[in-house]
Amino acid sequence: MHTSATLFVAGATTAELFAHVATLDRYPPWMRLIHRVEPVEPDADRPAWRVELRARVGPFARSKSLRMVRTRYEPDRLVRFERVQDDDRDHAEWILMATVDEADGGATLVIDLTYTGKLWGSGVLQRILDDEIGRGKEALRRLVSAEPTR
Numbered sequence: 001m002h003t004s005a006t007l008f009v010a011g012a013t014t015a016e017l018f019a020h021v022a023t024l025d026r027y028p029p030w031m032r033l034i035h036r037v038e039p040v041e042p043d044a045d046r047p048a049w050r051v052e053l054r055a056r057v058g059p060f061a062r063s064k065s066l067r068m069v070r071t072r073y074e075p076d077r078l079v080r081f082e083r084v085q086d087d088d089r090d091h092a093e094w095i096l097m098a099t100v101d102e103a104d105g106g107a108t109l110v111i112d113l114t115y116t117g118k119l120w121g122s123g124v125l126q127r128i129l130d131d132e133i134g135r136g137k138e139a140l141r142r143l144v145s146a147e148p149t150r
Contacts, residue, residue: 010106021098024049031136043069092117
C-alpha cells in the first residue's frame with residue numbers, strides 16, 4: 001500500500017519546512033498517527049527511533065511499535081526513513097520519504113508512505129493513512145506558518 005500527499009506552505013523556506021520532517025521526533029506535534037517517538041541506538045551511524053503508531057477506527061484503537069532508521073538524508077531537500085527491526089524476524093516494510101522543494105512564494109513538501117503488511121486490511125488502513133496525512137498536512141502548515149521567523 002502506498003499513499004502520498006503534497007503540501008505547499010506560502011512564505012516558507014525549504015530549510016524551515018524540512019526542519020519538521022528531517023527527524024522523527026519532530027512529527028508528533030503535527031502528525032497524530034505518530035503517537036510517540038524515542039531515539040534509540042543508531043544503526044551503522046544512521047539515526048534511529050522507536051516509533052509508536054496509533055490510530056482509531058470508531059471505538060477501536062490499534063498501535064504498532066516500529067524501529068525506524070533514517071536511511072537517506074539530503075539537507076533541506078530529502079529524507080527517507082525505513083523500518084529496520086533489531087531482531088531476526090521478517091517484518092512488513094514501512095518506508096516514509098519526505099521531499100522539500102522551493103516553490104513560487106514558498107516551499108512544497110511531498111510525503112510518500114509505503115507499507116507492505118496486512119494490518120487491518122488494506123482498505124481500512126488506506127483510509128486511515130489518507131485521513132491522518134490530510135490532518136497532518138494542515139497541522140504542519142499551521143505550525144510552520146506560526147513560527148516566529150515569519
